[in-house]
Amino acid sequence: MLQKRWPGRAWVNSVCTLAQKRLATHPHGDLPRWLCTLQQLPAVSLEANLDRGTPALGGRVEDLKALRETLMELHPWRKGPLCLGGLRIETEWRSDWKWERVETYIGLAVHRVLDIGCGNGYFGLRMLGAGAALVVGIDPTLLFVMQWLACRHFSGDIANYVLPLAIEDLPADPVAFDTVFSMGVLYHRKDPSHHLKRIHSLLRPGGTMVLETLVLPHERRQDLLVPQERYARMRNVWAVPGTDRLVNWARNAGLKDIELADVTPTTIKEQRSTSWMQFESLAEALDPADQEKTQEGYPAPIRALLIATR
Ligand SMILES: C[S@@+](CC[C@H](N)C(=O)[O-])C[C@H]1O[C@@H](n2cnc3c(N)ncnc32)[C@H](O)[C@@H]1O
Incomplete structure (x- = not known):
């Protein structure tokens, strides 16, 4: 239980109440099917081996074919790789590569961490593996919360949580995270400056922000690209800054x-x-003719990692 891991915090109680309400009233048409899928997961011994690129949760399940069929009900699996009950889930992203780029620059020992836009909680598992005491993840996409619940079926109650919330749902009560992650979220926000200010307010003084986001190539480091319609086929990319501009936003x-x-x-x-x-x-x-460009003719995705303190 998240509340027991950080007792006496009004903020924690508020987000837990909000998350429960969200799950109970969520209108997503697939929710009953997903909940049914979770109930079909096989009995398994609880394990969490987190000291590796492919976190391994749960003891080995006998019928891997049946397990695969059940977990495929939660398709698409985007963040990983993961190993559940002895079954390797080869996800869309090699998120372990991103983690390798990040972990060199941060220490998480006994930190309380907030992971904004955490997906299915893959990075939370890696954060626990790196010594974090508690990871509170938030993500408004319900399927990813279901994937996290599937992971928990194999791991039991470990200190990595995924709540079905967006950053704009978070209460204004004071809270002081040691580290706040925002990876792959800034370009989805219509007001990136406000997003960064909100991260600042969620940190304790001296706490660390880990921001990972799309940027423009080096020669366009002061520019701002506002895609006309789509960027790399994504409809919800509002702006891609050059790195100088990004640093300025963080400073401001x-x-x-x-x-x-x-x-x-x-x-x-x-x-x-x-x-x-x-x-x-x-x-x-x-672009099939030029891999340095997107289909829309914009620079192909480049991701920057920004570390800063409050
Ligand atoms: C590109 S994915 C990044 C996932 C993961 N952090 C990573 O770096 O691989 C963006 C995630 O942010 C979530 N997201 C979108 N809008 C959000 C918001 N307003 N607050 C929090 N998360 C949001 C999406 O549901 C999605 O899981």
Whole structure:
């Protein structure tokens, strides 16, 4: 139970109440089917081996074919890889590669962490593996919350939570996280400056922000791209800044010690279709004649990692 892991915090009680309400009243048409899927998961011994790129949850299940069929009801699996009950889930993203880029720059020992836009909680597992005491993840996409519940079936109650909430749902009560992650979310926000200010307010003084987001190539570091309709086939990308502009946004939000730790182009090896994510992926979003451009003619995805403190 999340409340027991951080007792006496009004903020924690509020988000738990909000999350329960959201689940109980969510209108998503697939919710009954997903809940039924979770009930079909086989009995298993609870285990959580988190010291590896592919976190391994649960003891080995006998009928892996049946387990695969059940877990495929929660398709598409985007963040991983994961190993549940001895079954490897080859996800759309090699999220372990992103984690390798991030973990060199941060220490999480006994930290309380907030992960905004946490997906199915894959990175939360890696954070616990790196010594975090508690990870509160939030993500408004209900399917990812269902995938997290599936993971919990195998791991039991470990200190990695995924609540069906968006950042704008979070209460204004004071809370002081040691580290706040926002990876792959900023470009989905219509007001990125407000997003950064909100991160600032969720940190304790001296706490660390880990921001990962799309940026423009180095030669366009002061620019701002506002896609006309879609960016790499995504409808909900509002703006992609150059790195100088991104650093300025962070500074204006009150963050300090801002370090542009890493800039890496996303490749079709890092983000790809697999048997666990059978829709189209990055390869189909790029210009077939020029892999440095998206289908819409914009620069192909490059991701930057910004570390800063409050
Ligand atoms: C591109 S994915 C990134 C997932 C993961 N953090 C990563 O880096 O791989 C963006 C995630 O942000 C979530 N998201 C979108 N809008 C959000 C919001 N307003 N607040 C919190 N999460 C949001 C989406 O549901 C999605 O899971």
